[in-house]
Amino acid sequence: MALSLVHSTLFSKTSQLFLHTKFGFTHFSSSLPFSSSALPSNSKAWRRPVVSVLELGGVKIARDDVLRDDPTNNVPDTIFSKLGLQLHRRDQHPLGILKNAIYDYFDTNYSNKFDKFDDLCPLVSVKQNFDDVLVPADHVSRSYNDTYYVDSQTVLRCHTSAHQAELLRKGHTHFLVTGDVYRRDSIDSTHYPVFHQMEGFRVFSPDEWEASGLDGTSFAAEDLKKCLEGLAKHLFGPVEMRWVDTYFPFTNPSFELEIYFKEKWLEVLGCGVTEQEILKRNGKLNNVAWAFGLGLERLAMVLFDIPDIRLFWSNDERFTSQFSKGQLGIKFKPFSKYPPCYKDMSFWINESFTENNLCEVVRGIAGDLVEEVRLIDNFTNKKGMTSHCYRIAYRSMERSLTDEEINDLQMSVREQVQSKLNVVLR
Numbered sequence: 001m002a003l004s005l006v007h008s009t010l011f012s013k014t015s016q017l018f019l020h021t022k023f024g025f026t027h028f029s030s031s032l033p034f035s036s037s038a039l040p041s042n043s044k045a046w047r048r049p050v051v052s053v054l055e056l057g058g059v060k061i062a063r064d065d066v067l068r069d070d071p072t073n074n075v076p077d078t079i080f081s082k083l084g085l086q087l088h089r090r091d092q093h094p095l096g097i098l099k100n101a102i103y104d105y106f107d108t109n110y111s112n113k114f115d116k117f118d119d120l121c122p123l124v125s126v127k128q129n130f131d132d133v134l135v136p137a138d139h140v141s142r143s144y145n146d147t148y149y150v151d152s153q154t155v156l157r158c159h160t161s162a163h164q165a166e167l168l169r170k171g172h173t174h175f176l177v178t179g180d181v182y183r184r185d186s187i188d189s190t191h192y193p194v195f196h197q198m199e200g201f202r203v204f205s206p207d208e209w210e211a212s213g214l215d216g217t218s219f220a221a222e223d224l225k226k227c228l229e230g231l232a233k234h235l236f237g238p239v240e241m242r243w244v245d246t247y248f249p250f251t252n253p254s255f256e257l258e259i260y261f262k263e264k265w266l267e268v269l270g271c272g273v274t275e276q277e278i279l280k281r282n283g284k285l286n287n288v289a290w291a292f293g294l295g296l297e298r299l300a301m302v303l304f305d306i307p308d309i310r311l312f313w314s315n316d317e318r319f320t321s322q323f324s325k326g327q328l329g330i331k332f333k334p335f336s337k338y339p340p341c342y343k344d345m346s347f348w349i350n351e352s353f354t355e356n357n358l359c360e361v362v363r364g365i366a367g368d369l370v371e372e373v374r375l376i377d378n379f380t381n382k383k384g385m386t387s388h389c390y391r392i393a394y395r396s397m398e399r400s401l402t403d404e405e406i407n408d409l410q411m412s413v414r415e416q417v418q419s420k421l422n423v424v425l426r
């Protein structure tokens with residue numbers, strides 16, 4: 001029953017559910033294959049903005065390139081519509097304000113030593129996203145269930161770590177990479193399929209740790225924790241936080257930082273001491289390094305008291321007008337007190353059923369009107385058939401929804417869940 005509540009983020013998952021075939025390297029030209037044929041495909045409830053050419057990190061992507069069909073493509077329209085919006089580059093947006101505040105911290109404490117990137121193209125090769133950071137061939141994060149594939153060799157980056165190797169190879173030793181990242185994921189107030197991360201990376205040379213009497217790894221781990229605790233203090237002042245040991249394929253040891261928010265521990269970042277292999281492959285033979293990847297929405301929710309991750313995408317002036325450039329201390333005043341409306345739905349699942357696929361169907365129909373999809377009942381009968389009951393919460397951040405509107409949404413959800421996921425409604 002608690003299945004959907006137990007949630008570890010993508011890279012700390014160790015279970016290996018998926019076997020991928022071979023990967024190679026895809027070179028990007030200005031003409032990218034990019035199809036919007038989705039797994040839950042033809043829901044047109046959502047309106048595509050009229051764009052002829054998108055510019056992503058200096059890469060021009062024409063509409064014609066984008067609308068190519070590829071059987072491995074699982075990018076839906078709702079995701080395509082978010083490409084190129086770059087909320088983190090808007091100085092008046094909470095994510096932009098937060099990014100700039102983190103920049104200030106690093107500029108001040110490391111005398112401008114960190115090189116900053118916030119416009120790298122989110123379309124990356126499978127090699128960049130996974131191979132370069134040692135993600136094993138059978139790691140769950142590579143699955144079509146967890147990652148958006150443009151084609152078999154190209155993904156929408158699911159973390160900013162995808163840029164570590166190329167920046168190291170270019171000679172950068174201190175850098176911050178901010179960008180939009182994309183994941184097929186569950187639906188609730190702290191998870192959204194597009195969110196923003198900032199990657200931090202710092203390389204040390206032997207003279208830096210030798211004087212300390214510590215070995216390189218311990219030195220880097222200590223420095224990393226000090227740096228991030230300092231950052232948390234810079235952003236929040238006194239706040240309750242704790243370190244949790246975890247696993248990432250690209251760091252060892254690895255940690256997560258959690259902050260106490262609304263009576264729960266909220267995971268805000270993952271980090272660790274970089275695997276030697278990554279440094280070695282990219283020309284850093286006698287060094288150690290640390291890296292972190294922080295979730296900007298998660299930090300901004302705590303910082304500005306933003307209760308729901310969907311709000312970051314709102315164009316409602318009652319949201320946008322509350323924030324201004326450089327203003328970190330502002331607390332968001334909710335303008336929507338509209339109650340959620342709950343709809344339950346039970347069905348017999350099949351072997352290929354996944355919660356991420358269900359969430360994609362629901363989002364394809366209801367867009368940002370869906371607040372949460374939660375498994376509330378789960379049992380297997382004597383014949384071995386498994387039933388799931390999901391509770392869908394509908395709520396607009398901006399207006400009240402009519403019964404009729406919600407019933408229509410729920411009816412479409414029921415139809416498409418049946419036809420696209422091949423489950424049997426009860």
Ligand code: FA5
Pocket residue numbers: 009010011012158159160161183185190191192193194195197199248250251267268269270271272291292293294295296297298
């Ligand atoms: C990673 O993505 C690692 N690349 C982080 C890292 C970098 C570790 C460098 C070590 C070294 P993870 O999957 O845990 O790890 O995601 C990092 C952060 O992104 C999380 O702590 C969380 O704050 C945020 N996050 C993850 N999934 C979502 C989501 N669906 N919506 C919003 N924020 C999310």
Ligand code: MG
Pocket residue numbers: 008009010011012256267269270
């Ligand atoms: Mg995590």
